[in-house]
Amino acid sequence: MLDNTIKTQLQSYLTKLQYPIELVASLGHGAKDEEVRGLLLDIAGLSDKVSVRLDGNDARQPSFTVGRTGEDAARVQFAGVPLGHEFTSLVLALLQVGGHPSKAGQELIQQVQGLKGEYRFETYISLSCQNCPDVVQALNLMAVLNPAIRHSMIDGALFQDEVAARQIMSVPSVYLNGKVFGQGRMGLEEIVAKLDTGAAAREAEKIAGKDAFDVLVVGGGPAGAAAAIYTARKGIRTGVVAERFGGQVLDTMGIENFISVKETEGPKLAMALEQHVRDYEVDIMNLQRARKLLPASETASGLTEVQLESGATLQAKTVIIATGARWREMNVPGEQEYRNKGVAYCPHCDGPLFKGKRVAVVGGGNSGVEAAIDLAGIVSHVTLLEFGDAMRADAVLQHKLRSLPNVTVILQAQTTAVRGDGSKVNGLDYIDRVSGEARHIALDGIFVQIGLLPNTDWLRGSVELSSRGEILVGRQQDTTVPGVYAAGDVTDVPYKQIIIAMGEGAKAALGAFDHLIRSDVAAG
Structure with missing residues (x-):
């Protein structure tokens, strides 16, 4: 499962474990289940302080927990195969559960340890999302530090039924005790500040005294x-x-x-x-x-x-x-209403959630064309809309884009509205700037790539x-x-x-x- 170079590096990290840890897998019979099995067995083979059980009974399969051996209930769970951007999250979870200290400041650690109540966090991610690991790593650490906190990382591309039921169209999406807690990148400080309601006032008082x-x-x-x-x-x-x-x-x-x-x-x-x-x-x-x-x-x-x-x-x-x-916004009706409900600004993060669906990219510069190229490998069809009479992207990117069979480029298109059914995007309106005709495209997602605002x-x-x-x-x-x-x-x-x-x-x-x-x- 892991190549020899990664195994060597991971083996070195695992020497830092202070306590034995146990990985408990809940597996079905699919290819991804076998990937998880192989991954866990590879990890266990690198340290005598890591053991694996394959008798887990969690409803999410494949999934596995990371806990200290003998612990009543593990507080960190990975539902999916945590590779790609999330492999670092897995390594940190192994080390922190095993007693290796984090680099978080002592004051912040004490804040986490002092949180009262029961917290059950679930974070929906995609493995191509560069924003997701920060959230996953922060919540995993919180679960390690405070026995009242549990956290599950869930690969949205693998658990599509959950994604559809919760109408998740942007990652990372974090749920706390079954309700939406937040979306987008959040670090440990930000998460703790949302939970510790007095933290902002205390910090403001401290800053004012400098x-x-x-x-x-x-x-x-x-x-x-x-x-x-x-x-x-x-x-x-x-x-x-x-x-x-x-x-x-x-x-x-x-x-x-x-x-x-x-x-x-x-x-x-x-x-x-x-x-x-x-x-x-x-x-x-x-x-x-x-x-x-x-x-x-x-x-x-x-x-x-x-x-x-x-x-x-x-x-x-x-x-x-x-x-x-x-990111510059389109400033058209429906954009804010359907933000994170089909209107997105990061194709790398949210693209996997639109697998097999129809999407649009608004913007024909380098970022827009790169987004369309990336999305074309995931979705069923991409429509790129450019306001001007020509795309502004580098020639090599334009050539690559036009070689893709599931991409349509529309020039001289002025986006006028985002349409939806009240819960998610279902289309986009635009005006053909040559003919003046108003047109509509049926879509599941819109990725906005039209530059920056200071x-x-x-x-x-x-x-x-x-x-x-x-x-x-x-x-x-x-x-x-x-x-x-x-x-x-x-x-x-x-x-x-x-x-x-x-x-x-x-x-x-x-x-x-x-x-x-x-x-x-x-x-x-």
Whole structure:
């Protein structure tokens, strides 16, 4: 089941087990059941601290639990074959159930251990989803830390009956005690904050009590991480406030143009960025959304202030804005109503849920054409709609797309509405921009791939923006507000690339440092 290289690596990891663990499988007679059997036997053969039982009686088959030997009831379950992106989730579950400590902060661990009540979590995933492992790993760890918590990972492509019954059209989808808990990427901090209702208020109070920073970076993507590292290396007091550390990189599947790294994935890069920042004395305030920027000229303290949605306010001598961009929406009737009910923005994550169905991709740039190519291998038919008179994707991608037998390309198409039956998408309306004729396509899903919007709504009235809402910056990444700098996709830089964002983050940091040492406001 596992190749020799993976076996060797896994065997090395399993030496870290402190307690014996038991894998209990519930199997039927299908090919996937045999895959699970083979996987578990391979794992057991790598360590004398791992045993396997094949006498489980769970209704979900194939599935297996991971528990300590002698434990009354295992608290971690995998329903499906946890390979692909979820293999790491399996390895971590083996180690953590076996007593190897996690890297979570002690304060967060204590929060999990202090949760009262009974929590039965179920997470529906797809093995191609790069967002799902974060959720699975967080909930698995919670189940390990707190005996009142159970968690099951469920491969939606394998358990289609459950997916259909619960009308799941987006992954990860998390259920708690049988009811919807959340959808999309969630880290351990975010999940705990939703369960511990007093956590947000406590965190806001703690943030409000912080002293002023020399440099406050708003945003935790590539630009923000680079800026924080550069300023921290200067020895000045640096803080990072981010809605989610990693930013849009977390939603990026394959990265093949990051110089010196031949190939990587967004979540891996985001993890490396955060670890690099944490290697320095940087105060990271995650899960915090900026609400308003007050320039120093408008504050009583003479410092720039950033107000957060939580109600807390941070002060800084200089600020670097690196809040990035988000997926652009179509802004047509029905889009919000059917979001996660057929309207999706991540083909890698949600594509497997539409196996054998008809879908549309809106957008003919590189991301749209790549999405259509990927989906064509899963769904029965893909219709790509492009607003202009030609697709804008690279020629090699267009050639590949047009070679696929189950893809239709419609140019000069203006999407006007998303249609549904009240619970899920069943079609899309568009206007033929040549003839002016209104048309309808019967569909099960719509993947929106029409570019990005800068996250600058909170900045209107404080810094100068372009007509597209991007922050206007100078040669040192300086904005129109003294002491405020910006970097990355949130600015008017012409090319939105990870490596460019990092370079601009470094420039912004150096610009902010130069401002500190040359102005009347002394660093430190």
